[in-house]
Amino acid sequence: MISGGSDSPRFAYKADRLKPLRAFCQTARLGSVSRAAEALYVSQPAISLQLQALERDMGVRLLERSGRRMTPTREGQILYELARPLVEGLDGLDAAFRDQIGGLDAGELHVAAGSSTILYLLPKIVAAFREHHADVRLSLHNVTGASGLDLLRSDAVDLAVGSMLDVPGDLSYAPVYRFEPMLIAPRGHPLADKRDLKLEDLSPYGLILPPKRLTTYRLVDLVFQQNRVPYTVALEVGGWEVIKQYVAMGLGVSIVTSICLTDADRERLAARSLAKYFPSRSYGVVMRKGKFLSPQARAFVDLIKPDLFVRGGYDETGHSER
Template sequence: MSPRTARSARYYYKSDRLKPLRAFCQVARLGSVSRAADALFLSQPAVSLQLQALERDYGVPLFERIGRRLNLTAAGETLYDMARPLVDGIDGLESAFRDRLQTMSAGRLDIACGNSTLLYLMPPLVAAYRAAHADVALRLHTVTGPEGLAMLRADEVDFAVGAVPDVPGDVIYAPVHVYDPMLITPKGHPLASIPHPRLEDLSGHGLVMPPQHLTTYRQVDYTFQRARVPYTVAMEASGGWEVIKQYVAMGLGISIVSGICLGEADRDRLEARSLAEHFPQRSYGVVVRKGRYLSQQARDFIELLRPGLLARDSSEGGPSER
């Protein structure tokens, strides 16, 4: 081989490290250029050329001939220890990738929810999803509104389900269910006989309210203040709607709750009347970060929330946006 040809071969193979390294590893395994060439479906001269280019590139001999077999030199042993995992990894990449795709077809689904959503809206959906997709690792994260938005922005969850009074510009919100604000009272309470209670009717009765920093308290306060109707808070109770319903049922006051928290079991201990004339309805829906790709697992769950939602919203930049 002329110096010019050797120089050309050296730089040709330097542009593709994998080919000479693969040839080197095969010769190291089989101890023969001819066997390595057969294994690689190459000619013997092609394998020899790659080994020569590799030795010139590194500036050290990698093999020594003992009888008819090629054995690794000390430098060759070092290179083989380093190159073998890389070559095996590349050669096995397609198979490993396909195996990983099969695993991903089961996959994992992370959903952020508020307490009310998790307690009242999600149970039947989770049961139906688990029945259809038992191989998916489902994780429900109980969060406040700001926490849920932070998880969405950090891609720590696939999507969120809940109420979003103010929708930020970097997320998409698709309402799914809408609930009336409801007055709840104990059984036999005077307000229970009024089909359409006014704010003035509520004024003389103590309210059992969630903490002041929550949306419900702020909305109640705003509505009474705007109407210039006085009201009284008998007690504040943290812990969610179930705690508030319990205290109302005990006769410790009345309350204004979202209709999402009222079920058949409450009929035996509470009276409920819609206050939609005075307070805004509350919607619960799917919240997705703009540009977020929805996995098949996420799409399957959203389809349970409301069939056809993804198909309808795709033309409007809804949850199916990618």
Template structure:
């Protein structure tokens, strides 16, 4: 490669990497072109030029869908933080100078998190940084993960049971399981309630595909007990309302209990696990100063603990290699 060609590639490398990273996130050249406000041929040419320069194939092409090759995955992990850092250079510079005067953050969260956990932190952040736009996306866990992987959200806040390899989850809050019944329900008069006591009564549960239903089903099966679902309803506020009306009883996480409900809440810690809620970020994600400040408001030690964990993980990797 002659000097003129090398200069050309260096001059255009950021454009090539930006096209490549957008295509990798979207899994589609067409969607990458739309997000970059470029034509599809233009994005394809940028990626092809990068492949020639690197001497590798970056994507496996399967019709309209594309998938990273192993070499493409390595380059993506290296280049994505660099591209995001360059794209947000102005905001980062302003933050380093002590000014958070503009920008936006996108937060993905489920309904319960939005209603019961985030309001206090949203208010504190908006009061401290009034010129930063806050975008709150009400999504299920699966859709929230899709947003993180596509970089449509800076981070997510919620509860995770199974943590995928490509994300980091740090719990911040823990809430216990509660049985909620109407005030005049027979179980409301009992000092302690067993799972056998709950079994004969109709339950009001969230939709079948959500983790709450799976946990309830698992616990009852582990104890050799049956259960009956009287009503399937989405959202803790809806469930509480219908329990108050006497249409059934429910098992909830006490994050949703404000103390204003006309209900009796009975602990079920002997049967059901506590539920944690915390911050979820994509591994390798470049977090803007605006996003970092929000996370630090929720958990002042988040990044200190994250750095410690990464250092410990690095030491373990070195030990394994030496063995």
């Protein structure tokens, strides 16, 4: 066996290095030797032996116990980030090879997205994907928040499309579109044509907002609090379509993202930009770091680009598309 210098790791099992690395990656990902054993359909002692061998040959401690979980050490995190794409790439080699041989005319694609994304952003993207890959079975999972992230982490979906404010360390987020915040009010409302609209001008009017648990409500509350402007909530209700309908009925005004405003909405509602006070909202692709994307998933991601969607948004350079 040819070995490196004195500072190089010495692997006694170079012909079978994949098993210990796979055991390490699963343990680091799942936080448990027993769960890693279940995922790999081997015994717990086998996983423990592979981890011990890997730590011995790397010459450093790779895992440590934190509460009830096994977590990577500083050195273990580095190895995890290096090894995970290699392990997943090898594990997915057969499927990737079959996909390349068979083209994109077979297989499945699972995408997680919230209601707003499915309703306003994805229709043209899905239509373009179906036009070119009609035989791929596409499933859109209507989920938001932590539920969508759980699906990503468990590999129940290939990717997610939506908006993120805080990105966890194990996920990657590539924003593609940006949409500005808008005040919507009934036609003829005092705010509809008010010059130099200020945040204080909204105080006398009740707001129709999504439920408190959602990001939009929290963001609205934060902006009003930071500017020390009082406000009242006339109604909490879920769904942009419902909110727009209630605003059109004269039950209040609302603050929405321009992604949900159609040409028909602008005929029945007055829309005013609030970009001076509220940040724009980005929408893009969310993936698990190190995730091996199938050709179907890569083709779908390639379609998520600004020139396919040109209504009331901004591309990734920040230029308005309206």
